[in-house]
Amino acid sequence: MNKLETTYLGLKLRNPVIVASSGLTNSIEKIKNLEAKGAGAVVLKSLFEEQINVDAGKLANNTDYPEALDYINYYTKNNSVQEYLDLIKNAKAQVKIPVIASINCVSSKEWVSFARKIEAAGADALEVNVFVLPMDRNAPPEKYENIYFELAEKLRGMLKIPFAFKLSSHFSNLVGFVQKLNVPGVVLFNRLYAPDIDIDTLKFGSADIFSTPSDIRNSLRWVGIISSKITKTDIAASTGIHDGKAAIKQILAGAASVQVCSTLYKNGLDQLDVILKDIEKWMENKGYKSIEEFRGKMSYDKIDDPLIYERSQFMRYFSSIQ
Numbered sequence: 001m002n003k004l005e006t007t008y009l010g011l012k013l014r015n016p017v018i019v020a021s022s023g024l025t026n027s028i029e030k031i032k033n034l035e036a037k038g039a040g041a042v043v044l045k046s047l048f049e050e051q052i053n054v055d056a057g058k059l060a061n062n063t064d065y066p067e068a069l070d071y072i073n074y075y076t077k078n079n080s081v082q083e084y085l086d087l088i089k090n091a092k093a094q095v096k097i098p099v100i101a102s103i104n105c106v107s108s109k110e111w112v113s114f115a116r117k118i119e120a121a122g123a124d125a126l127e128v129n130v131f132v133l134p135m136d137r138n139a140p141p142e143k144y145e146n147i148y149f150e151l152a153e154k155l156r157g158m159l160k161i162p163f164a165f166k167l168s169s170h171f172s173n174l175v176g177f178v179q180k181l182n183v184p185g186v187v188l189f190n191r192l193y194a195p196d197i198d199i200d201t202l203k204f205g206s207a208d209i210f211s212t213p214s215d216i217r218n219s220l221r222w223v224g225i226i227s228s229k230i231t232k233t234d235i236a237a238s239t240g241i242h243d244g245k246a247a248i249k250q251i252l253a254g255a256a257s258v259q260v261c262s263t264l265y266k267n268g269l270d271q272l273d274v275i276l277k278d279i280e281k282w283m284e285n286k287g288y289k290s291i292e293e294f295r296g297k298m299s300y301d302k303i304d305d306p307l308i309y310e311r312s313q314f315m316r317y318f319s320s321i322q
Helices: 028-037 049-061 066-094 110-121 141-158 174-181 213-229 244-253 262-267 271-286
Strands: 006-008 011-013 017-019 041-043 099-105 125-130 163-167 185-188 195-198 203-206 234-237 257-260
Touching (some): 017 271, 028 041, 028 066, 028 271, 110 141, 125 141, 125 185, 141 163, 141 174, 174 213, 185 213, 213 234, 213 244, 244 257, 257 262
Parallel strands (some): 017 041, 017 257, 041 099, 099 125, 125 163, 185 234, 234 257
Antiparallel strands (some): 195 203
8 A cells, every 4th residue: 555645535645745726737748747746636727717707808809890799708718618628638538646627716606607517527626716805894704705605505516526615714713614614625725816016116016926835834723723623624735835844744733635836836846756755754754654644643632732723922932032
């Protein structure tokens, strides 16, 4: 038996290291290369809800025939989706590792019908990257949270394949939210677009799109808590996992799998092998023969002082800093 073998969303993985949705997973050639480099699974580059609408709008603006707009919108949407479905089919035909489709959305509306086509194309699972920015100060919190709940209910009713929600940490009661969401898996956390300001040009731009190793801290806390509180939902840890040590920490906290992306852009695809060898070496030194032997060993309910996960500020850590 492969000592790194594990399961996520009911899927058997040869190891817990999944390549996250990104430009690294947008073609069959890249996916085959990732499999050869050791990836346990891949999450395909997301099909964006906005992307479909924007593409249709751009084509519409370039036509002088208003009567053709309906056809152009229909054609663009179907071809955007079809390219994605073809990628799923080709990947499933040419690689053995699980292929997880991805949708990036801001609503529970039209795109949901795409989920059936994704399933029919052969995807092993679906990852839903959803974030709704609360902008209405007069709206109750449940108005925004209900979008997630409605979406989860729709997907439960139409899909046979498992699915996971890739979430942000911006919820007032994250544990209660995940419990009520009642989905097979959650990915903690998505890396949100962050605006930046150029003080010389006085223009907006994007902050660094890549994570850093220090970004692991927030997800590590919540993986440890949620894995203890909600045992029926698999957790994939994401953001800030750049090496084997970070992957081990997240699995110790209770993650079923870890997602990597930024470290592959920064260090190359051979970093996958480095991470896997680091995990194997650590397991050998500790005497672990399987991932399950140590998964969750340092989660909220397994440590002597679980308040460590709850406290955000400790006197002994900060009082000595002058």
